[in-house]
Amino acid sequence: MAKQYETVIGLEVHVELATKTKIFCGCSTAFGGAPNTHTCPVCTGMPGTLPVLNKKVLEYAVAVGLATNCTVTRYGKFDRKNYFYPDNPQNYQISQLYLPICRDGSVEIETEAGKKQVGIHEIHMEEDAGKLIHDEWEDCSLVDYNRSGVPLIEIVSEPDMRNAEEVIAYLEKLRMLIQYLGASDCKLQEGSMRADVNLSVREAGAAEFGTRTEMKNLNSFRAIARAIEGERERQIELIESGQKVVQETRRWDDGKGESYAMRSKEDAQDYRYFPDPDLAPIVISDEWLAEIKAAQPEFRTEKMARYKKEYGIPDYDIEIITGSKHMADLFEETVRLCGEPKKVSNWLMVETLRLLKERGMDPEDICFSPENLAKLIRLVDGKSINGTVAKEVFEIMFEKDIDPEKYVEEKGLETVSDEGALRRAVEEVIAANPKSVEDYRNGKGKAIGFLVGQTMKAMKGKADPGMVNRLLKEML
Amino acid sequence: MANKISDETIEYVGILAKLELSGEEKEAAKADMGRMLDYIDKLGELDTDGVEPMSHVFAVQNVFREDVVTNGDMRADILKNAPGEKDGMFMAPRTFE
Ligand SMILES: [Zn+2]
Numbered sequence: 001m002a003k004q005y006e007t008v009i010g011l012e013v014h015v016e017l018a019t020k021t022k023i024f025c026g027c028s029t030a031f032g033g034a035p036n037t038h039t040c041p042v043c044t045g046m047p048g049t050l051p052v053l054n055k056k057v058l059e060y061a062v063a064v065g066l067a068t069n070c071t072v073t074r075y076g077k078f079d080r081k082n083y084f085y086p087d088n089p090q091n092y093q094i095s096q097l098y099l100p101i102c103r104d105g106s107v108e109i110e111t112e113a114g115k116k117q118v119g120i121h122e123i124h125m126e127e128d129a130g131k132l133i134h135d136e137w138e139d140c141s142l143v144d145y146n147r148s149g150v151p152l153i154e155i156v157s158e159p160d161m162r163n164a165e166e167v168i169a170y171l172e173k174l175r176m177l178i179q180y181l182g183a184s185d186c187k188l189q190e191g192s193m194r195a196d197v198n199l200s201v202r203e204a205g206a207a208e209f210g211t212r213t214e215m216k217n218l219n220s221f222r223a224i225a226r227a228i229e230g231e232r233e234r235q236i237e238l239i240e241s242g243q244k245v246v247q248e249t250r251r252w253d254d255g256k257g258e259s260y261a262m263r264s265k266e267d268a269q270d271y272r273y274f275p276d277p278d279l280a281p282i283v284i285s286d287e288w289l290a291e292i293k294a295a296q297p298e299f300r301t302e303k304m305a306r307y308k309k310e311y312g313i314p315d316y317d318i319e320i321i322t323g324s325k326h327m328a329d330l331f332e333e334t335v336r337l338c339g340e341p342k343k344v345s346n347w348l349m350v351e352t353l354r355l356l357k358e359r360g361m362d363p364e365d366i367c368f369s370p371e372n373l374a375k376l377i378r379l380v381d382g383k384s385i386n387g388t389v390a391k392e393v394f395e396i397m398f399e400k401d402i403d404p405e406k407y408v409e410e411k412g413l414e415t416v417s418d419e420g421a422l423r424r425a426v427e428e429v430i431a432a433n434p435k436s437v438e439d440y441r442n443g444k445g446k447a448i449g450f451l452v453g454q455t456m457k458a459m460k461g462k463a464d465p466g467m468v469n470r471l472l473k474e475m476l
Numbered sequence: 477m478a479n480k481i482s483d484e485t486i487e488y489v490g491i492l493a494k495l496e497l498s499g500e501e502k503e504a505a506k507a508d509m510g511r512m513l514d515y516i517d518k519l520g521e522l523d524t525d526g527v528e529p530m531s532h533v534f535a536v537q538n539v540f541r542e543d544v545v546t547n548g549d550m551r552a553d554i555l556k557n558a559p560g561e562k563d564g565m566f567m568a569p570r571t572f573e
Contacts, residue, residue: 019543020543020544020545021541021543021544021545021546025547026541026544026545026546026547027545027547028545028547034551034564035551035563035564035565036551036554036555036564036565036566037549037551037564038547038549039550039551039554040547040550040554041554044554044557046557052539052540052541053539053540053541054540054541054542054543055540055541055542055543056542056543057543058540077531077532082492084494085571086566086568086569086571098531132568132571133565134570134571135562135567138562138567139570140560140562140567140568140569140570141567141568141569141570141571142562142563142565142566142567142568143565143566143567143568144564144565145554145566270492272492275531275532277532277533279539280532280534280536280537280538280539281531281532281537281538282537282538283537283538
């Protein structure tokens with residue numbers, strides 16, 4: 001019988017914090033600036049400059065630690081991680097090795113196999129590096145330091161996961177907690193959340209871990225799942241053919257579905273960490289910690305209970321809506337504006353989910369405002385537009401966040417409630433469709449559906465279907 | 477000098493520091509590093525039982541800034557420090573992943 005193997009996985013997750021400024025200087029963290037327009041002497045590593053810690057970075061890091069049941073380090077400091085690479089202008093990255101801000105936490109994940117705790121080894125604060133562009137013409141590298149000094153936290157898990165499903169459940173859990181905290185938008189595709197996968201295999205039942213590799217460049221849940229499967233197979237093949245797994249960093253190529261080793265042995269990682277003398281130690285008092293704790297938002301479990309009590313929408317809807325902080329915020333604000341929880345939930349659960357799925361988008365990508373959704377609901381409630389028109393308008397709103405009131409007016413989409421006009425349309429439809437009229441009169445109730453459809457078509461979809469139905473029945 | 481630095485060590489330190497040392501320079505560096513380690517050994521003779529490890533010499537803590545943008549676009553000045561410039565970016569020797 002073939003040997004059984006167990007996969008052992010730990011994750012290093014980098015999350016870009018949602019601060020306005022960088023971790024050690026007053027430069028903006030905004031995306032999309034022209035190269036090097038968000039830089040200063042500090043974040044380009046000019047000699048003699050002094051970094052000063054952004055208080056918000058520390059508070060976000062502590063908040064994430066509290067949300068993941070960590071012990072917060074009450075006396076912390078920063079260390080220098082030394083390496084030479086052009087994206088790192090100081091020749092060291094300011095990070096935390098000896099006294100990371102949070103330690104020994106855990107989060108609960110749920111998969112088909114049930115609930116499970118995944119341990120968090122530590123969370124530390126550090127700075128991001130610049131961006132390198134390789135210039136083929138000049139045979140040189142070009143560097144943009146706009147991202148240099150953007151605040152990151154790195155969340156290091158224990159090797160507690162055993163398969164891709166658990167890894168994804170863990171990442172989704174982290175993402176949700178952090179989004180609820182407002183500490184980051186956690187978008188994998190855009191790199192505001194990055195996961196490195198440490199993976200080893202061992203024979204089932206073995207007490208010792210096998211040699212692990214670290215996999216980088218994973219920018220979607222799908223890529224992570226594929227990389228885990230690929231690396232597991234690669235390591236098992238090595239072991240079965242009598243070779244050894246080499247401890248190394250590998251880069252995943254999702255297009256090819258394979259990985260390759262990134263760094264050679266000669267270039268072994270030796271970062272020679274030492275305390276950064278430019279940054280003062282951090283002392284977190286009981287009072288400050290209590291303040292950060294008190295400012296924690298309502299998390300999902302509490303929110304779900306409140307939705308049930310306050311809005312009376314189905315459990316399934318609550319589950320989906322609270323699964324994304326952005327969707328939950330959108331829901332609550334729209335309900336506040338229009339007072340119709342069931343209708344708001346319906347728009348989110350049916351049309352919104354359908355469009356998200358069709359376009360392969362995440363709930364975080366929803367761009368329409370609560371104001372506009374509330375307006376659309378009011379238009380339908382006031383019978384200004386019918387359901388079919390509402391769906392069309394919604395689709396455009398989903399795309400471009402248009403004001404539905406203006407749009408309906410400009411395009412002349414209001415429901416025709418002029419009974420005279422409707423009556424004329426119905427008369428014409430009756431005259432033009434003698435066969436269906438006869439069917440209906442002979443007791444084929446279904447035939448009326450066709451006649452309603454024909455009338456709606458004649459009215460270019462802008463009639464109130466209830467009214468059309470009533471008029472037809474009356475006139476047949 | 478009690479501490480002897482091996483050829484492998486000086487080679488490795490050279491790689492980490494991105495330094496190419498001549499044979500003569502290597503010997504000089506080996507001697508310097510040996511003397512430094514002797515000094516560390518000297519410090520090691522001190523009785524530090526019960527002394528808290530210290531990471532900073534100054535009695536300051538909690539030096540923070542608020543999360544407010546204070547810097548504007550200073551690219552022109554920043555790029556004056558670049559060894560070379562192209563398209564608003566620093567030019568560096570070609571690097572490989
Ligand atoms: Zn800066």
